Amino acid sequence: MNPAAFYPSATDYLRFLPELILTIGGVLLLVLEALTGDHKDKTKLGYLAVAVVLGAMLAVPVALANPGASFNGMIVSDGFAAFFRMVTLLVGLFTLLCSTSYLSREKANSGEFYLLVLFSLAGQGIMAASNELIMVFLGLEIASISSYVLAGFLRDDKRGSESALKYFLLGSFATAFLLYGISWIYGVTGVTNLTAIRAALAAGTSAPSMVVAAAALMLIGLAFKVSAAPFQAWAPDVYQGAPAPVSGFLSAGPKAAAFAVFLRIFQTSFDSLASRYEPVLWMLALGTMFIGNFSALWQSNVKRMLAYSSIAHAGYVLVAVTTNSNVGTAAAMFYLAAYALMNYGAFAAITHLAGRGETHVTIDDLKGLAEKQPVLAGLLTVCLLSLTGVPLTAGFFGKFYIFKAAIDNHLYWLSALGLLNSAIAAYYYLRVLAAMYMHEPQTTDHPEPVPSGIQLTLWVSAAGILTLGVFPGLVLDYANRFATFVK
Secondary structure, eight states, X not given: OOGGGGSOOHHHHHHTHHHHXXXXXXXXXXXXXXXXXXXXXXXXXXHHHHHHHHHHHHHXXXXXXXXXXXXXXXXXXXXXXXXXXXXXXXXXXXXXXXXXXXXXXXXXXXXXXXXXXXXXXXXXXXXXXXXXXXXXXXXXXXHHHHHHHHHTOSTTOHHHHHHHHHHHHHHHHHHHHHHHHHHHHHHHHSOOBHHHHHHHHHHTOSOHHHHHHHHHHHHHHHHHHTTOTTSOTHHHXXXXXXXXXXXXXXXXXXXXXXXXHHHHIIIIITGGGHHHHHHHHHHHHXXXXXXXXXXXXXXXXXXXXXXXXXXXXXXXXXXXHHTOSHHHHHHHHHHHHHHHHHHHHHHHHHHHHTTGGGOOOBSGGGTXXXXXXXXXXXXXXXXXXXXXXXXXXXXXXXXXXHHHHHHHTTOHHHHHHHHHHHHHXXXXXXXXXXXXXXXXXXXXXXXXXXXXXXXHHHHHHHHHHHHHHHOTHHHHHHHHHHGGGGO
């Protein structure tokens, strides 16, 4: 073997450029955090982190312009990776924009927060671009460890500390399943490259029962990361206890990256097992939708309601994954992009409305919001209507394409039960809208002005939701073009 093959070229670095920018930016923030001292205003570090994320977003087209495998086949730059890199970076950008004012309000403004977001984004980018199970694990750990700390960033908040501990313990347990599955498939095939695993399984030399067991272990690990039932119990407690901007971040960014890994592994390496794992995914999707939606019906805390809603939306995406088709993959990609916009937009509004210490996070606290802050109520309404799946919003077309893909693949009962779940979900979203528009304000206090970062997040989210609701082809055409990587 030629030793020179292990030395990266300039093209390798270009294909990995977004993650390089995020990593270098995170290290720079770490140094600046130490130099600025403990008692200085760290808001400028937040602006620098925003600039780093924008730089990484500009680097995504550069990586896409140099497609192919890099670093000896461990990382692949393709349209699929570029799509999920951009989705996770957008969620990261929203998180940073909402966090500067939030951290100042909570008197916890620290550069450590911003560098943790950057490192988590770097891990998510590695997950999306990995063509090697070892790289999947490394990317997952980088993203997860940063997320554990972010969940408990407000150290004086007992709820945050509890959520971080639960997230860490259960996340580590789930990661062990994934790692055990990786070890097992390596023992069976002798390789960890996704394409090489597929070739080894196609050769028919591996014990089928061992391969199925390895796939099942990895499925358990990834199901936890996307908060699929019955591995969803951590999500409500973590989302409720974590800082509001972090809850939005966890509900969209890591979930999108985990679904990217899910699609790559199961529709590349384990494509030959599709007939075996389809019933499992069928039940997983159905259980996730029902548990998420029915649990959300009884919630009075908006953050906890959105947590259960997030579980239900993972179920919708799993319907697309169950189809094991390029059309289903494209539908999942579109839905995850739409979900990032509408879900983080809702969390951005809650970040502001919750107030210091997040003491105003119930549905009753939103009563009369349309009278007190009509613009904020209108933007939140767009996000909630999209989450419901109302026509002319991104959420409507997201669900439409998912269920169409399911019907095209003869998953009729799953489609019907999924549509029933969409109707159930409308109830708890409409409860929030009713509180905002059909009740008088509970207090006469003058509302606090919405910080510019949260305003920008809300306007971009609402504009994106309505644009994709009218012109879904802007994203769907791209998704259809690059969903074929798995076949």
